[in-house]
Amino acid sequence: MGILLRIEKILLNLEGRQILKDLSLSVKEGTIHSILGSNAAGKSSLAYVIMGCCDYIAQSGTIHFLGEDITSLPVSKRAKMGLTLAWQEPARFEGLTVKDYISVGMKNKDDALITESLRHVLLEPSNYLERQVDKTLSGGERKRIELAAIFAMRPKLVILDEPDSGIDILALDNIINMMKALKKQGTTILLITHREEVSEIADVTSLMCSGTIVNEGRPKEVGKYFKEKCIPCPTKIFPSEPDSLSKGAR
Amino acid sequence: MQDYELMLDAYAKAGGAPSIFKDSNIAHLVVHKNKVVGSNSVKGLILEPKETTSGVDIMLIVEKGMKIEKLVHLCFGILPEEGIQEINIKARIEDGAGVKLLAHCVFPNAVKIVHKMQAEIEIGDDAYYEYNEVHFHGESGGIEVIPKARIKIGKNSHLVTNFSLLHGRVGVFDLDYESEILDNSTLDMTAKIYGYGDDKIKIREAGFLKGRASRGLIKSRIAVKDNAVSEIINELTASAPESRGHVDCVEIIQGNAQAKAIPIVNVTNEFAKVTHEAAIGRVDKKQVETLMARGLEEEKAIEVVVGGLLK
Numbered sequence: 001m002g003i004l005l006r007i008e009k010i011l012l013n014l015e016g017r018q019i020l021k022d023l024s025l026s027v028k029e030g031t032i033h034s035i036l037g038s039n040a041a042g043k044s045s046l047a048y049v050i051m052g053c054c055d056y057i058a059q060s061g062t063i064h065f066l067g068e069d070i071t072s073l074p075v076s077k078r079a080k081m082g083l084t085l086a087w088q089e090p091a092r093f094e095g096l097t098v099k100d101y102i103s104v105g106m107k108n109k110d111d112a113l114i115t116e117s118l119r120h121v122l123l124e125p126s127n128y129l130e131r132q133v134d135k136t137l138s139g140g141e142r143k144r145i146e147l148a149a150i151f152a153m154r155p156k157l158v159i160l161d162e163p164d165s166g167i168d169i170l171a172l173d174n175i176i177n178m179m180k181a182l183k184k185q186g187t188t189i190l191l192i193t194h195r196e197e198v199s200e201i202a203d204v205t206s207l208m209c210s211g212t213i214v215n216e217g218r219p220k221e222v223g224k225y226f227k228e229k230c231i232p233c234p235t236k237i238f239p240s241e242p243d244s245l246s247k248g249a250r
Numbered sequence: 251m252q253d254y255e256l257m258l259d260a261y262a263k264a265g266g267a268p269s270i271f272k273d274s275n276i277a278h279l280v281v282h283k284n285k286v287v288g289s290n291s292v293k294g295l296i297l298e299p300k301e302t303t304s305g306v307d308i309m310l311i312v313e314k315g316m317k318i319e320k321l322v323h324l325c326f327g328i329l330p331e332e333g334i335q336e337i338n339i340k341a342r343i344e345d346g347a348g349v350k351l352l353a354h355c356v357f358p359n360a361v362k363i364v365h366k367m368q369a370e371i372e373i374g375d376d377a378y379y380e381y382n383e384v385h386f387h388g389e390s391g392g393i394e395v396i397p398k399a400r401i402k403i404g405k406n407s408h409l410v411t412n413f414s415l416l417h418g419r420v421g422v423f424d425l426d427y428e429s430e431i432l433d434n435s436t437l438d439m440t441a442k443i444y445g446y447g448d449d450k451i452k453i454r455e456a457g458f459l460k461g462r463a464s465r466g467l468i469k470s471r472i473a474v475k476d477n478a479v480s481e482i483i484n485e486l487t488a489s490a491p492e493s494r495g496h497v498d499c500v501e502i503i504q505g506n507a508q509a510k511a512i513p514i515v516n517v518t519n520e521f522a523k524v525t526h527e528a529a530i531g532r533v534d535k536k537q538v539e540t541l542m543a544r545g546l547e548e549e550k551a552i553e554v555v556v557g558g559l560l561k
Contacts, residue, residue, distance in 0.1 A: 075542035091537040095558030105544030
């Protein structure tokens with residue numbers, strides 16, 4: 001498996017605050033790679049930087065996707081290469097139906113695939129296809145529709161920003177199954193989460209703290225460390241343990 | 251081609267299906283300038299147009315207890331570049347009666363046109379009236395559209411109005427609808443307009459919730475770009491117990507456009523409640539970036555967001 005996404009020494013300052021510092025990360029093709037970290041570790045900012053969102057342009061560092069330097073490409077160009085992002089709180093669109101929304105990212109507007117995508121997230125197509133992606137949907141429904149849209153898009157890499165936030169335990173099982181289905185269809189997943197039990201679905205976990213990756217290893221080991229040492233977050237400045245974790249976790 | 255055929259041709263280009271004007275089971279009225287070029291009525295509906303020097307006076311009555319099964323089609327317009335059209339409507343929906351109307355207003359070649367509509371509508375008890383108006387204008391912007399309506403809604407009745415002007419330049423637009431709502435009745439008014447160039451949009455939609463448990467919703471969806479200007483006054487007054495209302499205005503601006511929203515919420519009964527929400531601004535960045543993350547170019551993403559809002 002080759003490296004699909006390579007991030008090197010990213011630095012991001014926003015409004016005078018250092019959000020990401022010297023962050024490097026490599027994601028292998030065909031894997032689920034989780035980014036585990038407490039709130040305010042910079043996880044979502046990393047997602048926006050990778051996607052190229054306009055307020056999240058890194059001051060320095062590079063991002064390579066499919067071996068190509070995408071650091072200065074706009075969001076749509078990155079998406080056309082096969083990179084996409086599912087926001088933690090997906091946007092809502094008045095007047096846009098679920099069917100139209102899902103089809104936006106599809107190369108071939110195939111109704112059967114739209115239906116299949118909704119079924120994958122346990123939403124009955126006949127109840128949802130003509131509904132609007134607006135505030136009448138619950139948070140959980142909106143998240144499922146986002147995953148259905150990703151499934152139908154068939155991207156090469158998707159960044160899932162906290163797909164587990166704000167949903168109940170049953171929905172969580174479904175979202176985990178959906179991630180497995182995405183992986184099976186060939187989509188590499190960069191999974192952002194602050195829950196170590198969700199992170200365990202991954203092949204590799206990177207631990208993020210104060211804007212940088214402090215370690216990487218097997219999900220269970222990194223997750224155990226995270227649970228024991230990082231909840232509650234002892235300090236905004238990461239202690240010296242990562243080195244010892246590094247030896248144990250890799 | 252005669253005026254009738256020309257109007258039907260314009261109607262078809264505006265998305266209508268001219269075949270309905272040949273169906274004797276569908277009531278319709280086609281007016282070009284001040285000429286009635288086609289009309290048909292159905293049982294229970296009195297539809298009487300009278301030509302005037304500058305337009306047409308129309309009497310529309312739905313008789314007591316009669317529910318007009320099929321949509322009533324109206325088509326107003328001026329095909330030359332210049333002209334004036336004044337439409338005066340007196341409508342009475344009698345107790346227990348109901349009707350739904352769809353009006354197409356077509357001005358495809360407007361350079362110097364004035365289209366005025368003055369409506370007085372009385373809706374009885376246990377009745378419903380739905381009025382949908384769709385405008386199709388040309389690209390010059392040389393048109394003034396001035397619709398005014400005064401509406402009284404009886405008890406246990408429903409009024410729905412939908413106004414849309416999404417095709418062609420708005421020109422100068424000045425809408426003023428005012429409704430009075432009695433016990434257990436509902437008002438649902440929506441206006442959707444897309445202005446560009448130097449279009450000027452002014453809307454006042456007002457509802458007076460005078461009856462116990464009356465309900466009102468006034469909704470505006472406006473998009474303006476270039477140098478277009480919009481001012482939206484949505485007004486709801488609740489003076490009866492258990493009356494409820496909501497005002498909802500969203501305006502999107504692009505370029506040098508300017509938008510103003512003035513929600514007026516007036517409650518004079520302690521058991522009444524009216525809420526409002528208004529949002530004006532650029533297209534939401536997160537919406538645009540979400541669509542861009544699916545592969546749409548920025549311009550297309552904005553088009554999808556604005557198109558959805560005005561849908």
